[in-house]
Amino acid sequence: MEMSSSQVEAIVKQVLSSLSADPAASTVSKAPAGSIPRTAHVAMLTGLEKFEIKEFPMPEVGDDDLLVRVEGCGICGTDAHEFKRDPFGLIPVALGHEGTGEIVKMGKNVKVDSAGKPVAVGDKIVTCMIFKDNPDITMFDLNKKNVGGADVYGLLPDDDCHLNGWFADYILIRGGLGSTFFNVSDLDLDSRILIEPCAVLIHAVERAKTTGILRFNSRVVVQGCGPIGLICIAVLKTMGIQNIIAVDGNAGRLDFAKRLGASDSVNFKDYSGVEAMAEGVSEKFGGHLADFAFQCTGSPAGHSNIYKFIRNGGGLCELGFFINGGDATINPHFDICSKEITTVGSWVYTLRDYATTFDFLKSAKAIGLPINELITDKYPLSRINEAYQKNLAMTGLKIAVMPD
Ligand SMILES: [Zn+2]
Numbered sequence: 229m230e231m232s233s234s235q236v237e238a239i240v241k242q243v244l245s246s247l248s249a250d251p252a253a254s255t256v257s258k259a260p261a262g263s264i265p266r267t268a269h270v271a272m273l274t275g276l277e278k279f280e281i282k283e284f285p286m287p288e289v290g291d292d293d294l295l296v297r298v299e300g301c302g303i304c305g306t307d308a309h310e311f312k313r314d315p316f317g318l319i320p321v322a323l324g325h326e327g328t329g330e331i332v333k334m335g336k337n338v339k340v341d342s343a344g345k346p347v348a349v350g351d352k353i354v355t356c357m358i359f360k361d362n363p364d365i366t367m368f369d370l371n372k373k374n375v376g377g378a379d380v381y382g383l384l385p386d387d388d389c390h391l392n393g394w395f396a397d398y399i400l401i402r403g404g405l406g407s408t409f410f411n412v413s414d415l416d417l418d419s420r421i422l423i424e425p426c427a428v429l430i431h432a433v434e435r436a437k438t439t440g441i442l443r444f445n446s447r448v449v450v451q452g453c454g455p456i457g458l459i460c461i462a463v464l465k466t467m468g469i470q471n472i473i474a475v476d477g478n479a480g481r482l483d484f485a486k487r488l489g490a491s492d493s494v495n496f497k498d499y500s501g502v503e504a505m506a507e508g509v510s511e512k513f514g515g516h517l518a519d520f521a522f523q524c525t526g527s528p529a530g531h532s533n534i535y536k537f538i539r540n541g542g543g544l545c546e547l548g549f550f551i552n553g554g555d556a557t558i559n560p561h562f563d564i565c566s567k568e569i570t571t572v573g574s575w576v577y578t579l580r581d582y583a584t585t586f587d588f589l590k591s592a593k594a595i596g597l598p599i600n601e602l603i604t605d606k607y608p609l610s611r612i613n614e615a616y617q618k619n620l621a622m623t624g625l626k627i628a629v630m631p632d
Contacts, residue, residue, distance in 0.1 A: 264295065264332055268391055268398035271612045271629070274320045277311055279612045284390045291335040292403025296353060301327030301394035302421045302603070303619045303627045305456075305526075306383070309551055311616050318385060324629070325382030327394020328354045328412065328420035335403065342408040343583060352413045354423050355381045355394075356582050359406040381407070395612055397631040410582055418600040419589045421628050422459075427585045429459045431577035432522065432547045433467070434584075439570045441543035442520045447471040447513045449537045450490070452524035452548055453481035455602055455626050458488055460522050462599055465489025466591045473512050475505075475537075484625075488597050506536040517542070524548045531556035535563035542567070547574040608632045 268286050271279045289295045301324040309315055310323060331351050341347050342356065357378035381401070382393040391400040401407050412420050436442045448469055450460050453476035464472055465488065474485035474493040482493040492512040499505040510517050517539035523531055525548045535558060538544060563569065577585075592599045604624035607615035610632050619627045 271395040289333045291337045293335045294401040295333040296329040298329040300630045322393030324394030325380045326424040341411045345411045356408040427577040427581045429463045430581045432574035435572045435574040436545040439543040446519040449518040449521040451475040457524035462488045502533045509537045526553040528556035543570045602626045
C-alpha cells in the first residue's frame with residue numbers, strides 16, 4: 229500500500245501525541261519507580277481524637293529488618309478506643325495494626341517469613357504479633373492460647389524509629405524486636421487488609437470447636453452484625469455450616485449477613501423482650517433453639533440475652549467483650565446450670581490462626597461470599613481524622629486508610 233507524505237505525517241503526529249499522553253511520560257521527573265524517598269509520613273495520634281501527619285527521616289534498614297511501603301490499613305475497634313480515650317496511655321503513638329504493604333528493602337539476614345515461606349523485595353506482607361519476651365515462639369507453638377501478652381505494630385510506644393504503625397506510608401519491621409510477618413503476595417489488597425480481623429474469628433471458631441458441640445450440621449446463632457459478627461458468619465459458612473441465624477437491630481447489616489452466609493435473621497427491633505426474641509430464633513430454626521451461639525456484641529444486655537437462644541446442652545462462645553464493656557447480669561440457674569451450657573471465651577488469635585485465615589479468605593471467595601464488601605470506606609492518610617470519626621459514627625463497616 230502506497231502512502232502519501234501527508235498520510236505519513238498524520239500517522240507520525242498521532243503516534244507522537246499518543247506518546248505524550250502516556251501517563252508514565254509525565255511522571256519521569258518524579259523519583260524513578262522502586263526508589264525509596266528520604267522521608268516517611270506517619271499519622272501520629274498526638275492527643276485525644278487528634279492525628280497529625282508527621283514526617284520522619286527514612287530509617288536505616290538493619291540486617292534483620294524489612295522496610296515496607298504501606299498499601300492500606302483497616303481501623304480496628306481497639307484503635308477507636310485509643311483514639312477516644314487513650315486507655316493504653318500510648319499518646320503520642322503511631323496506630324494501625326490491620327495493615328499490609330510491599331517490601332521495598334530487606335536486611336541481608338531476612339530470607340523467609342514466620343511460616344518459612346521465602347520472601348523477596350516486591351512481596352506483599354502482613355505483620356502478626358511481636359514476641360519481645362519470647363522471640364523463639366513459632367507458629368506451631370500452641371502453648372500460648374492467644375496473643376495476650378505479646379505486642380503488635382500499631383500499638384507500640386513511640387521510639388526513635390517512629391515508623392511503628394501501619395497508618396503511615398512506610399513501616400519498619402524490626403527483626404530484633406521479635407516481629408512475626410507473613411508473605412501474602414497471593415491475596416488481593418482488600419483481602420490482605422481484612423486478615424487481622426478475620427484471624428479473630430478463625431480463633432473464635434477454633435475455641436468453639438473445643439467444646440465438641442459445634443459441628444457441620446449445628447444450628448448456630450451469631451448475635452451482633454458489626455464486622456466481627458459478619459466475618460463470623462462467613463467463617464462458619466465456609467466451614468459448611470448451613471443453619472446460621474444472624475441477630476442484630478440493623479436491617480441493612482442483616483441483609484449483608486445473609487449475603488455472607490446467614491440462612492435467616494432476627495431483627496431484635498421486631499420483638500419486645502428477650503423471651504419473644506428467643507421464640508423468634510426458635511421459629512426460624514423450625515422449632516429448635518440454637519446448638520451453639522457466638523456473642524459478638526460489646527453490649528452487656530447482649531451477653532445477658534444470648535443464653536435464652538441456646539438449647540439445653542448447647543454451647544456459647546463469648547467474643548464481643550474485646551475490651552471491658554461493663555458487667556452483665558445472668559441467672560446462673562436458668563442460664564448455665566440447669567441448661568448445662570458449655571461456654572468458651574475467645575480473645576484475639578495465635579500465629580497459627582493467621583495461616584488458617586489465609587485459606588479462609590481464599591475459600592470464602594471461591595464460594596462467592598462478598599467478603600471484600602466488608603470494607604465500606606477508604607480514606608487517604610491525610611484525612612485519617614475523618615476516617616476515625618466515620619468509624620465512631622458506626623455508619624460503615626470496616627473503614628480503611630490508604631496512603632495518599
Ligand atoms: Zn484489630
